Amino acid sequence: MPELPEVETVARSLAPHVKDSLILSANLLHKPTMHELSLPFSSLENCRIVNARRRAKLLMLDLIPPNPEGPTLLVAHLRMTGRLFTPDANAELGKHTRCIFTLQTPKGEKQQMFFDDARTFGKLMAANEDILQKWPFWQSLGPEPFDLTAETFTKRLQSNRPIKTALLDQATIAGLGNIYADEALFKAGINPKRLAKSLSSAEIERLLSSLQAILMDAIAKKGSSIRDYRDANGNAGTFQESFMVYGRGGQTCRLCGEELQKIRIAGRSSVFCGKCQS
DNA sequence: AGCGGGACCTGTGGGC
DNA sequence: TGCCCACAGGTCCCGC
Numbered sequence: 001m002p003e004l005p006e007v008e009t010v011a012r013s014l015a016p017h018v019k020d021s022l023i024l025s026a027n028l029l030h031k032p033t034m035h036e037l038s039l040p041f042s043s044l045e046n047c048r049i050v051n052a053r054r055r056a057k058l059l060m061l062d063l064i065p066p067n068p069e070g071p072t073l074l075v076a077h078l079r080m081t082g083r084l085f086t087p088d089a090n091a092e093l094g095k096h097t098r099c100i101f102t103l104q105t106p107k108g109e110k111q112q113m114f115f116d117d118a119r120t121f122g123k124l125m126a127a128n129e130d131i132l133q134k135w136p137f138w139q140s141l142g143p144e145p146f147d148l149t150a151e152t153f154t155k156r157l158q159s160n161r162p163i164k165t166a167l168l169d170q171a172t173i174a175g176l177g178n179i180y181a182d183e184a185l186f187k188a189g190i191n192p193k194r195l196a197k198s199l200s201s202a203e204i205e206r207l208l209s210s211l212q213a214i215l216m217d218a219i220a221k222k223g224s225s226i227r228d229y230r231d232a233n234g235n236a237g238t239f240q241e242s243f244m245v246y247g248r249g250g251q252t253c254r255l256c257g258e259e260l261q262k263i264r265i266a267g268r269s270s271v272f273c274g275k276c277q278s
Numbered sequence: 279a280g281c282g283g284g285a286c287c288t289g290t291g292g293g294c
Numbered sequence: 295t296g297c298c299c300a301c302a303g304g305t306c307c308c309g310c
Contacts, residue, residue, distance in 0.1 A: 001302080001303065001304085003304095077304085079303085079305080080302075080303060119302095119303095121304070121305085137306090170304085177304070226302085227302090269301085269302080
């Protein structure tokens with residue numbers, strides 16, 4: 001499930017393949033994949049890709065358009081099963097390929113970039129600054145975890161929701177999903193059901209340093225591959241080998257041996273240790 | 279206003 | 295063996 005470390009890994013692994021390439025065409029095979037606020041995909045033609053980066057869980061390709069009205073960004077939200085990658089030269093169209101981009105590399109060679117998405121939750125958007133300003137989700141995004149101070153985090157946690165719910169809210173902090181929220185709460189020793197505003201300043205500092213450490217470690221390990229997720233080169237990440245709680249409900253806690261509990265919080269499964277997390 | 283929960287979507291895997 | 299159904303979950307939307 002692409003969360004911050006997975007999207008960061010995709011951006012870093014995709015960049016060398018697409019940087020300075022010209023988009024010759026964008027062929028949308030599944031209409032709902034195009035975000036409703038997107039410029040027409042024909043506007044992507046003759047745009048040059050100059051960078052691939054990440055904001056929150058969004059994959060952002062910076063573009064130089066052929067004219068001032070053209071898009072300056074190709075934004076991809078991978079959601080559950082989206083993959084943006086450059087297939088091998090003679091690769092077949094996949095069963096779940098939703099958009100095909102034909103690129104011209106700086107060497108003048110043709111190369112394809114596929115957006116595959118089994119579950120079709122993912123979205124692509126050809127955008128510019130005006131569109132970002134009109135996009136409520138973009139406007140509501142909270143700070144990046146590495147930019148967050150304990151003081152700002154404290155202000156954003158003044159809510160009556162369980163801390164787990166607050167961490168999943170992209171307006172509180174951007175980039176966390178179910179995996180890293182559960183892992184960060186375990187590392188910080190905080191029960192996911194605790195109301196966000198009930199956390200002490202010591203607990204908030206511990207939670208912030210825990211989630212920053214986990215995200216750094218997960219980026220270093222190229223993300224977590226549960227089933228679908230692969231980077232732009234088709235490689236799996238290895239952070240799933242480091243999971244302390246995610247997906248381990250009913251198994252024993254790796255710290256104390258207690259049986260891990262699995263409950264639902266705001267419709268999400270949450271795994272935690274009743275002994276280590278208070 | 280703020281929160282919880284269902285809908286969206288399809289592949290997978292457990293149980294019978 | 296094969297079928298059915300719960301589950302996976304990020305975000306939007308609706309209702310309380």
